[in-house]
Amino acid sequence: GENVEQHPSTLSVQEGDSAVIKCTYSDSASNYFPWYKQELGKRPQLIIDIRSNVGEKKDQRIAVTLNKTAKHFSLHITETQPEDSAVYFCAASSTTGNQFYFGTGTSLTVIP
Amino acid sequence: DAGITQSPRHKVTETGTPVTLRCHQTENHRYMYWYRQDPGHGLRLIHYSYGVKDTDKGEVSDGYSVSRSKTEDFLLTLESATSSQTSVYFCAISYSGIYNEQFFGPGTRLTVL
Numbered sequence: 493g494e495n496v497e498q499h500p501s502t503l504s505v506q507e508g509d510s511a512v513i514k515c516t517y518s519d520s521a522s523n524y525f526p527w528y529k530q531e532l533g534k535r536p537q538l539i540i541d542i543r544s545n546v547g548e549k550k551d552q553r554i555a556v557t558l559n560k561t562a563k564h565f566s567l568h569i570t571e572t573q574p575e576d577s578a579v580y581f582c583a584a585s586s587t588t589g590n591q592f593y594f595g596t597g598t599s600l601t602v603i604p
Numbered sequence: 605d606a607g608i609t610q611s612p613r614h615k616v617t618e619t620g621t622p623v624t625l626r627c628h629q630t631e632n633h634r635y636m637y638w639y640r641q642d643p644g645h646g647l648r649l650i651h652y653s654y655g656v657k658d659t660d661k662g663e664v665s666d667g668y669s670v671s672r673s674k675t676e677d678f679l680l681t682l683e684s685a686t687s688s689q690t691s692v693y694f695c696a697i698s699y700s701g702i703y704n705e706q707f708f709g710p711g712t713r714l715t716v717l
Contacts, residue, residue, distance in 0.1 A: 493663060498646075524703055535694065535708040536647065543703075581646055590635060590654060590701040591662055594647040 494519045496584050498595025505572050506603050513598045515582035516564040524585040525565050526592070527556060531578045539580075540567070572602045607631050610695050610709040618717050623682040625712050627695030629675075635698040636678040637706065638662075638670060640691040647694065653678055654701070685716045 495518040505511050515525075523544035528536040542549045542556045542565065549556050553572075558565040569576055579599050583592040607630030617623055627636060637652040639662075649662030651670040659670050667689060669681045682689055695709040 526705075535710055537708070538705045541705075583647075585702050590660075591637070591649050591652060592702060592706075593649075593663070596644060596646040 494522060494584050494586050494593040496582060496593045496595045498582050498598060500598060501596065502599045502601075504601045504603060507572060507574060509572055511567075511569045511572055511576070511600055511602075513567045513580055513582070513600070514564060515566070515584075515595050516562075517584040517593075518563070519584070519587055520560075520563060521587040522584040523587075525556070525558060526583050527567050528581045528583065528594075529578045530581065530597075536581060569600075572600075574602050574604050576600060577602045608695065608697055608707055608709040610693075610712050612712060613710065614713045616715045616717065617685055619686055620684050623685050623714065623716075625680045625693055625695075625714070627678040627680070627697075627709055629678075629697045631697060631699075631707070632675060633697040633699050633707075634675075635701055636672065637696040637698070638668070638678065638680045639694045639696065640664065640689075641694060641711075642691050650680065650693075685714075687716050690714060690716045 498515045526541035529539045530536040553570045555568040579597045582595040609628045611626045638650040639647045648664045653659045653672040671679045693712045696706040698704045698706045
C-alpha cells in the first residue's frame with residue numbers, strides 16, 4: 493500500500509513567521525492529498541486539499557504545493573498565529589480502495 | 605461539527621473481553637470509516653464502509669470486525685481486546701468517498717488493561 497512520510501515531527505516558530513511541513517508518498521498513482529488540523533483534545537478537521545492535476549492551491553494564509561514528479565507535497569502557513577498551534581496531518585489517497593494513508597503528524601507550536 | 609457521535613467516549617476494559625464502539629451519523633453520508641490514533645503513527649484506517657452491509661478492510665484490520673446494518677450506524681468490535689488495542693478511536697464520514705471531506709467524530713479513548 494501507500495507509504496506517507498511527514499517531516500518534521502515537531503516545529504516551533506515565532507508568531508508572524510512562516511511554517512512549512514513536507515510529506516512524501518510512494519504510490520505515483522495517488523491523486524488526492526488532503527491536510528488535516530487537530531487541536532489538542534479535538535477531532536481532526538480538513539483545512540485544505542489538492543488534486544494531482546493542480547500544482548498549488550491557496551486559501552488565505554494556507555497554501556499547499558504538489559510535485560508529482562518528486563512525489564512530495566507541502567503545507568505552507570504564512571503569518572502564523574498562536575491559534576495555528578496544533579498537530580497537522582497530511583494524507584494521500586489509495587489507488588486500491590476508498591481510503592487515505594496518513595502521515596505521522598507534525599506538532600506545530602507558534603510562540604507569541 | 606457534522607452530525608456524528610461516538611459512544612462510549614471513554615472505556616476501560618480488561619484483556620480478553622469483547623468491546624463494541626458505536627458511530628452514529630445524522631448526515632446520511634454513504635461512507636463511514638474507523639481509524640485508530642496512536643503516538644508516532646498518526647491515523648491508521650481499521651475498516652470502512654461504502655454502504656449498508658458493504659465493508660472493506662483498512663491497513664490495520666487484524667483483531668477488529670465491523671458491521672453496518674443501517675446507514676446511520678457503524679459498529680466496531682474488538683472480539684477479544686488486547687493491550688495493543690489501547691488507543692483513541694475515531695469514526696469519520698464522507699458523502700461519496702475519498703474525494704470528499706472526511707468529517708471526524710469526537711473520538712473514543714479505549715484502555716485495555
